[in-house]
Amino acid sequence: MKILYKPIGVSTLLLLLMTFFACKKSYLDVIPDNVATIDHAFANRVEAEKFLFTCYGYLPQEGNPDMNPGFNAGDEFWTYWPMTLDYFSLDSYEIARGLQNKVNAKMNYWDGYDGRSMWQGIRNCNIFLENIDKAIDLEPYVKERWIAEVKFLKAYFHWYLFRMYGPIPVIDKNLPITASPEELKVSRQPADSVVNYIAGLIDEATAGEANVGLPNKIDSRSTELGRITKVAALSIKARLLVTAASPLFNGNGDYGNLKNKEGKPLFNATYDPKKWTRAMEACKKAIDAASFSNVKLYQFVPAAGEVSEALKTEMNIRNAVCEKWNNELIWGYTGKNGPTYWLQLFACPQFDPNNVNRELKGKLAPTLKMAELFYTKNGVPIEEDNTWDYANRYELRTVSAAEPMMQEGYRTVGLHFNREARFYADMAFDGSKWYMQSGNYNIQSKSGEYTGKKQSRMYSVTGYFTKKLVNWNLVASTTEVNVESYPWPIMRLADLYLLYAESLNETGNSAAALPYLNEIRKRAGLNSVESSWTAFSNKPGKFTTVDGLREIIHQERGIELAFEASRFWDLRRWKTAAKKMNAPIYGWNITQETIEEYNTRVLLFSQTFSAPRDYLWPINEYNLQINPNLVQNPGW
Structure with missing residues (x-):
């Protein structure tokens, strides 16, 4: 199957739409x-x-990466520019660039x-x-x-x-x-x-x-x-x-x-x-x-055999989105021709060095600010954790056996060490692992490596990849890619829990909000908000005030719903986009071959958000x- 490489003309689009409307492939297409x-x-x-x-x-089409502004019109993802191939529409990318x-x-x-x-x-x-x-x-x-x-x-x-x-x-x-x-x-x-x-x-x-x-x-x-x-x-x-x-x-x-x-x-x-x-x-x-x-929070149950607790937790997180019609899904968009088919191809890199396929684009690249959003393994922000070396987070370290989600003996930045399970489940990077049904793969993405930049397209411009959105049943060979499309989660239970926690806190019922946050954190392998902040945060009483818990809830939403097209709208309704999106977009120096040069932070774009203009279309x-x-x- 060939990927759509260039935007199509209006007359062609109308013809395609007429063809689509004539097809009877599923009830939503009739x-x-x-x-x-x-x-x-x-x-x-x-x-x-x-x-x-x-x-x-x-x-x-909520699950199409170019038709939902929540994907590419904000600051969660970035991609190479200009694009001449591998897109349906440039509109969202241009919005992100202030156009x-x-x-x-x-x-x-x-x-x-x-x-x-x-x-x-x-x-x-x-x-x-x-x-x-x-x-x-x-x-x-x-x-x-x-x-x-x-x-x-x-x-x-x-x-x-x-x-x-x-x-x-x-x-x-x-x-x-x-x-x-x-x-x-x-x-x-x-x-x-x-x-x-x-x-x-x-x-x-x-x-x-x-x-x-x-x-x-x-x-x-x-x-x-x-x-x-x-x-x-x-x-x-x-x-x-x-x-x-x-x-x-x-x-x-x-x-x-x-x-x-x-x-x-x-x-x-x-x-x-x-x-x-x-x-x-x-x-x-x-x-x-x-x-x-x-409807319940999803829990991964291996089909056969034993898996580690770390891997089980990772699949709790990934399959809450990617497992078709799982019991956490409240409403999924089904659409036509696989509602998340293109999303997965745009997100998935060349994870298997023996089966390189040009259908896997790997261009839906999380930004460095998203990598820094996730908690430490202790369940608090990286800048608050008393035990985590925030000041030296960009310095190189060597992976030990105590870091099962990365490749032992590999060197990568301190930012990638001792992070919570959702960080490793949602994102992949040079030196990380990518678990699929077909096996466990090592990601190596310096310039010239099989996951890295080798040409003017089909690469991550930030050095990060969106593991969360790729169904673990995707199989790639040198000749074809089999994608198991899943319904796009317009609403899942974790989202609803977070909305409820937010409304409880804003009505002065902060203590009642905590159990809903803690259920989501427990599924991700974290301790409660109360115990995590008390034991590890330099702001131990943060959760005891409405303002402090509001900040925690906002970050919890950002993490739990990362890359699900939620942040774009949340930053707007909270009126925080003027601060968050008037910040530079950074990534790693993906054109370099050596470990030292590759792991250098580079400015990709100076994003601007004009308030109040940009809050509304x-x-x-x-x-x-x-x-x-x-x-x-x-x-x-």
């Missing part, structure tokens, strides 16, 4: 025939179901990106809800479920736009064909109104007892995995309300002067603590629903010209 009338589209159950899947078809603009906005899901306009998705959801009663052969309980699914999708498309653009128009019903030009010129609604509308739609979708409307879990796993459950819907509502309670949307004075054309303020500049209470209650309801449906100027009722986001 699009109705190009029929002439709405009546025909809802003539019977079969046709109505096709329209249901049309609504699902507008879900963004977003209002004339031709990048990753423009407002007007349509990757063939998906969220407004068109909302329009199709409205068409479905307005016409589903016409399908006379539809069982009542089936219709009830489909309506709930589409209400959720309608809410989700609004939410996706809200997270990007902030206050947006609310399109509860489609305007009739006879609507006047003035009626079509919709206005942006206040942020709180948008949040209440989305939350209300999800409430409607999740109403009723267990398995009324939305199912609590999917029973027909061969045909329905990826469809919405009550647990998934409640979890997205929790994410929505935590975002709405966060500093970007709760008492943000930076946007106090943003008003619509009627003069109505679009942001409430007054902080409201009740938003955190509402978020806390939504998180608890979602967690209770998850528990009822037997620009609306394309053309939209403002044709609809003067819209107003632009500040700074654009």
Whole structure:
């Protein structure tokens, strides 16, 4: 199979989309025939179901590394530049380099990106809800479920736009064909109104007892995995309300002067603590629903034979993401043609010197700041650990037998020693090991080595590789690569636990937040927050204050959800992106052959983040010209 090397033209893209919509490879890929009338589209159950899947078809490709801004538009990953091959779209990479603009906005899901306009998705959801009663052969309980699914999708498309653009128009019903030009010129609604509308739609979708409307879990796993459950819907509502309670949307004075054309303020500049209470209650309801449906933190169980505790812990971490439909997954994006196929190829290096294959790109490269984010083996930040040599972290050391996740006798920087299990599970580097189902491989990535830079592409520009996103069943030979694609985790239980812990802390229930953090840490082989900070941190009382625990929760989210497209949005909702993303991007000197020269920190890019402008997407100027009722986001 050949990799897409260059961006495709608009006409070619339209042709591909038409081909995609015509295919019937899975339920999410089925699009109705190009029929002439709405009546025909809802003539019977079969046709109505096709329209249901049309609504699902507008879900963004969350697991595609070039279609989800959380991957390459932030500061977690970096890659070589300019790129002429090995990409689908350059938009996210250009956003990361400060090239977003209002004339031709990048990753423009407002007007349509990757063939998906969220407004068109909302329009199709409205068409479905307005016409589903016409399908006379539809069982009542089936219709009830489909309506709930589409209400959720309608809410989700609004939410996706809200997270990007902030206050947006609310399109509860489609305007009739006879609507006047003035009626079509919709206005942006206040942020709180948008949040209440989305939350209300999800409430409607999740109403009723267990398995009324939305199912609590999917029973027909061969045909329905990826469809919405009550647990998934409640979890997205929790994410929505935590975002709405966060500093970007709760008492943000930076946007106090943003008003619509009627003069109505679009942001409430007054902080409201009740938003955190509402978020806390939504998180608890979602967690209770998850528990009822037997959703649990993933634990790796070897198929046969014995594995070390260190390796078992590593696979606890990796397979929580990569094992298909594991019991931690709350909602996974299934999409088309393998939802994480390209993600894995972009992340995976040439880990086997005997089976080099050009399909393995290894270009999805974690930045040095991400390597420094993970804790020490004692479960506290590297700059806080009393026993860890922070000052000499860039000095070379020799690996001993006491470091099982690295190659004994190898020399690498002190930064890589005595780190927590999630560091070794998520990242690989020169001198590390990469465990796969087919064997345990040594990573050696200095210039000219089999994992290193040998040409102008297919290498890590930072010297790090993203082990976490590669399914351990991937097998490469010199002639082919077999990728076991997994559903992209839009929401998993650890994420929900962290959202709940955050909302508990912000409502003054800090002690109640600790057990949820500790469950996640325990799975990663760490002791509790309380014992770790008390015994090893130079700030032993940090967890006892709201501000201190907030900092811990933020870092815990950054570590547990590293490389899962979460940090990009978290830094924005916390209003910390202006600090974190106005920092240089560093990596190792990967063009060098010697150990000493290779392990020299080099500046790759001086990233800038302009606040408050860059916290929200620009609306394309053309939209403002044709609809003067819209107003632009500040700074654009």
